[in-house]
Amino acid sequence: MTVITKQPVNPTAHLSEADIEDIGRRLDAIRQSVIETRGADDAAYIRKVVDVQRKLELASRAVLLGSALPPLWVLGTVGLSVAKILENMEIGHNVMHGQWDWMRDPKIHSTTWEWDNASTAEGWKHSHNEVHHTYTNIVGKDNDLGYCIMRVDEDQRWYPAYLGQPLWNFINACFFEYGIAAYDLELGKNLRTPKEKRSEEFKRRASNTLRKIRKQATKDYLVHPALALPFGGAVGALTANFTANLVRNVWSHSVIMCGHFPEGVETFEKAAIPDDETRGEWYLRQMLGSANISGSDFMHLMTGNLSHQIEHHLFPDLPSNRYAEVAPQVKEIFDEYGLTYHAAPLPKQVASAWHRVVRLSLPNGWLETTNAKNLPSQLGLLWTMATGSKAERRKAQKLLDVRAAA
Amino acid sequence: MTPLELDDVLDVFAPLRAGAPGLRGKVVAVRPETTESATIVVRPGRDWAGHVPGQYVRVGVEVDGVRLWRTYSLTHGPRPDGCIAITVKAIPGGVVSNHLVRRAKPGDVLQLDQAQGDFVLASPLPSKVLMVTAGSGITPVIGMLRNLFSRSEPVRADIVLVHSALTRDGVIFGRELRRYAEQGLITLHERHTDADGMLDVAELGGLVPDLAERTTYACGPVGLLDALEAHHTAADLPLHVERFRPVVVPVDAGDGGTATFVSTAGETTVEANGATPLLDAGESAGVLLPSGCRMGVCFGCVVPLREGAVRDLRNGELTVATPGETGPDGIPIQTCVSAAAGTCRIDSL
Numbered sequence: 001m002t003v004i005t006k007q008p009v010n011p012t013a014h015l016s017e018a019d020i021e022d023i024g025r026r027l028d029a030i031r032q033s034v035i036e037t038r039g040a041d042d043a044a045y046i047r048k049v050v051d052v053q054r055k056l057e058l059a060s061r062a063v064l065l066g067s068a069l070p071p072l073w074v075l076g077t078v079g080l081s082v083a084k085i086l087e088n089m090e091i092g093h094n095v096m097h098g099q100w101d102w103m104r105d106p107k108i109h110s111t112t113w114e115w116d117n118a119s120t121a122e123g124w125k126h127s128h129n130e131v132h133h134t135y136t137n138i139v140g141k142d143n144d145l146g147y148c149i150m151r152v153d154e155d156q157r158w159y160p161a162y163l164g165q166p167l168w169n170f171i172n173a174c175f176f177e178y179g180i181a182a183y184d185l186e187l188g189k190n191l192r193t194p195k196e197k198r199s200e201e202f203k204r205r206a207s208n209t210l211r212k213i214r215k216q217a218t219k220d221y222l223v224h225p226a227l228a229l230p231f232g233g234a235v236g237a238l239t240a241n242f243t244a245n246l247v248r249n250v251w252s253h254s255v256i257m258c259g260h261f262p263e264g265v266e267t268f269e270k271a272a273i274p275d276d277e278t279r280g281e282w283y284l285r286q287m288l289g290s291a292n293i294s295g296s297d298f299m300h301l302m303t304g305n306l307s308h309q310i311e312h313h314l315f316p317d318l319p320s321n322r323y324a325e326v327a328p329q330v331k332e333i334f335d336e337y338g339l340t341y342h343a344a345p346l347p348k349q350v351a352s353a354w355h356r357v358v359r360l361s362l363p364n365g366w367l368e369t370t371n372a373k374n375l376p377s378q379l380g381l382l383w384t385m386a387t388g389s390k391a392e393r394r395k396a397q398k399l400l401d402v403r404a405a406a
Numbered sequence: 407m408t409p410l411e412l413d414d415v416l417d418v419f420a421p422l423r424a425g426a427p428g429l430r431g432k433v434v435a436v437r438p439e440t441t442e443s444a445t446i447v448v449r450p451g452r453d454w455a456g457h458v459p460g461q462y463v464r465v466g467v468e469v470d471g472v473r474l475w476r477t478y479s480l481t482h483g484p485r486p487d488g489c490i491a492i493t494v495k496a497i498p499g500g501v502v503s504n505h506l507v508r509r510a511k512p513g514d515v516l517q518l519d520q521a522q523g524d525f526v527l528a529s530p531l532p533s534k535v536l537m538v539t540a541g542s543g544i545t546p547v548i549g550m551l552r553n554l555f556s557r558s559e560p561v562r563a564d565i566v567l568v569h570s571a572l573t574r575d576g577v578i579f580g581r582e583l584r585r586y587a588e589q590g591l592i593t594l595h596e597r598h599t600d601a602d603g604m605l606d607v608a609e610l611g612g613l614v615p616d617l618a619e620r621t622t623y624a625c626g627p628v629g630l631l632d633a634l635e636a637h638h639t640a641a642d643l644p645l646h647v648e649r650f651r652p653v654v655v656p657v658d659a660g661d662g663g664t665a666t667f668v669s670t671a672g673e674t675t676v677e678a679n680g681a682t683p684l685l686d687a688g689e690s691a692g693v694l695l696p697s698g699c700r701m702g703v704c705f706g707c708v709v710p711l712r713e714g715a716v717r718d719l720r721n722g723e724l725t726v727a728t729p730g731e732t733g734p735d736g737i738p739i740q741t742c743v744s745a746a747a748g749t750c751r752i753d754s755l
Contacts, residue, residue, distance in 0.1 A: 028720075032721055035721065035723075038471065039470040039471045040468070040469075040470050040471045041471075042471055043468065043470075043471030043472075044471075051418060054414075054415055054418045055418065058415065096705075097705065098705035098708070098740075101705065101708070101738060102471075102472060103468075103471055103472055103473060104472055104473040104474070104733070104737060104738075105468075105473050106428075106733075106735060107414070107417075107428070109738065110705045110708060111705075111708050111738055125698075125704065125705065125706060126698070126706065129698065129699070129703065129704035129705060129706060130698040130699050130703075130704040130706050133699065133703050133704060134698075134699040134701065134703060134704065279701075282701070316703055317702070317703065317705070
């Protein structure tokens with residue numbers, strides 16, 4: 001995939017300006033229909049999820065006191081993993097989006113929520129709500145495209161270092177919460193800045209993040225094991241917390257990869273986005289830049305309804321429990337205007353996203369032009385590109401481009 | 407709410423415990439008073455600091471999932487069971503009052519504030535007291551009376567109550583008041599507007615010949631209280647009044663209004679038209695405001711509306727914050743998609 005404006009046929013070429021504004025109006029109407037029917041049932045839903053999450057987490061932690069017994073370790077770890085996933089996905093992420101602000105309950109509010117994650121709510125709201133949701137999939141502006149460490153688009157220049165990106169992506173998945181925290185702080189950019197030149201704002205946010213990580217680690221890796229110590233479950237509690245965090249990290253990383261990385265999801269060119277992008281144009285970008293995961297109600301819940309990524313990106317502030325209901329109406333608009341509504345089961349979307357990560361870790365066209373027969377020569381070419389000079393790399397890339405086009 | 411705070415976990419199990427952040431109460435009984443009113447008996451959280459009869463309490467109620475705050479007079483003195491009570495009259499179109507009268511049920515949790523208000527009987531009690539009430543204006547006064555008559559020592563004060571209501575059946579606490587009158591505890595003058603017409607302050611002298619010797623406590627509609635204040639000021643008589651809904655927030659017709667941005671450094675007032683986001687209006691006047699996407703998506707610009715009205719530029723929806731009624735933290739609004747809809751006060755950085 002390449003930014004839509006450089007594709008042979010721009011997938012939005014068939015739409016007139018009037019069509020795009022019409023799409024905007026129809027999506028606004030869907031949004032308004034949900035706002036008008038938001039009420040006691042929705043409030044009861046989020047309170048129920050919070051209640052279940054709290055009780056599940058407490059119960060799992062209680063069970064883990066006896067984690068010296070293997071079945072209790074398994075039970076407690078499964079429960080704690082699910083609780084942590086629910087907290088981050090269906091509760092934390094969505095509350096911080098302001099999806100529940102309309103209830104005017106200061107306890108379930110975007111301005112007060114702090115989540116069970118290494119990154120601070122403040123940092124997350126900036127990098128995710130503001131940057132990612134506004135500049136979705138604009139190469140160079142939306143840092144979620146590869147989190148600054150990966151190449152996720154043909155238009156990003158290939159360097160040999162990208163060969164390692166499947167590995168980086170796997171490590172990032174395992175320690176995703178720390179990856180997010182570093183990313184929210186724009187750590188890479190800030191660490192390259194000399195110490196004395198770093199902004200006060202960065203220092204303040206970095207110290208908040210460190211404090212938060214310390215508190216999180218104290219809770220999971222000190223207090224809980226200490227409580228389990230008298231029952232002989234200290235080590236069990238420690239490994240259970242580590243496992244639950246790992247499971248939560250890999251799960252949330254996978255879900256998030258499915259939102260924007262599957263093959264077929266479009267990206268955009270910074271220069272091609274007008275300064276006065278209209279509401280219709282913004283909607284259209286969200287429609288093309290997201291992909292859904294199909295599955296059961298439980299799967300939707302565990303993904304925090306990010307399985308309805310398209311609907312979430314169109315209406316990030318509507319309550320997550322209502323995405324399922326608007327999805328068919330949204331799909332109808334896609335169909336009517338000849339746009340592709342990407343939806344597939346989780347394993348397929350995860351595989352597709354990983355395929356993209358692997359494909360783009362290699363030079364453009366390499367994977368497409370490689371088969372069992374030419375593998376040795378292709379590997380030789382890759383070796384040249386990875387170790388050779390810039391000129392050699394350019395030459396080899398030209399060769400690949402020609403072969404891919406043929 | 408966060409998994410990092412123990413309080414939030416405890417809230418799941420013991421919302422009324424001492425030390426809970428935010429005072430709450432649990433409804434223990436809902437008793438109809440008239441066809442249009444009901445008494446809600448509430449067990450307040452352990453941190454309830456008590457009250458003096460005549461005071462009111464701010465109550466946060468969830469209606470259709472949205473938390474709305476109103477103030478109601480406490481209609482009992484301190485009770486042996488530790489519960490508090492409010493009596494609510496359903497006003498036509500009143501979202502919260504109708505909810506409380508018709509849909510509240512035991513087990514519901516309400517948000518509370520500590521009792522407030524200086525509409526309380528003087529201590530020691532003046533020897534001659536006149537109480538003038540109309541409609542639900544009886545609610546703070548019934549609290550005073552119940553408290554007086556539940557004490558072990560007899561009440562020596564001479565109490566006259568002039569109460570006006572639409573109909574005889576519509577008199578809240580009618581049977582109880584008439585019983586007090588039969589027992590000789592108070593002198594009761596009931597006025598039923600349907601039969602007798604509106605109570606005119608000029609008639610008071612005829613109803614209560616020794617008016618000049620009495621300390622007056624009054625609660626009721628604005629018109630009655632204004633007339634009474636004028637009357638008592640002219641005659642130089644002592645008067646205590648309780649005004650319900652003292653402020654009505656004026657809402658514009660779509661042409662904006664005056665927005666005041668409040669920070670620790672001071673206040674900035676700007677005239678903002680009905681099409682300009684408050685974020686832009688504030689920034690162009692040099693006010694520091696949090697901001698983000700500027701299109702209503704990121705919730706990075708949310709600040710509290712302390713009082714006044716704003717309109718959502720996307721769908722025209724109004725948000726109104728009424729002083730003395732809206733929660734202590736105001737109503738958070740997104741300034742990037744909200745325009746002034748009349749006079750409003752908003753927090754800035």
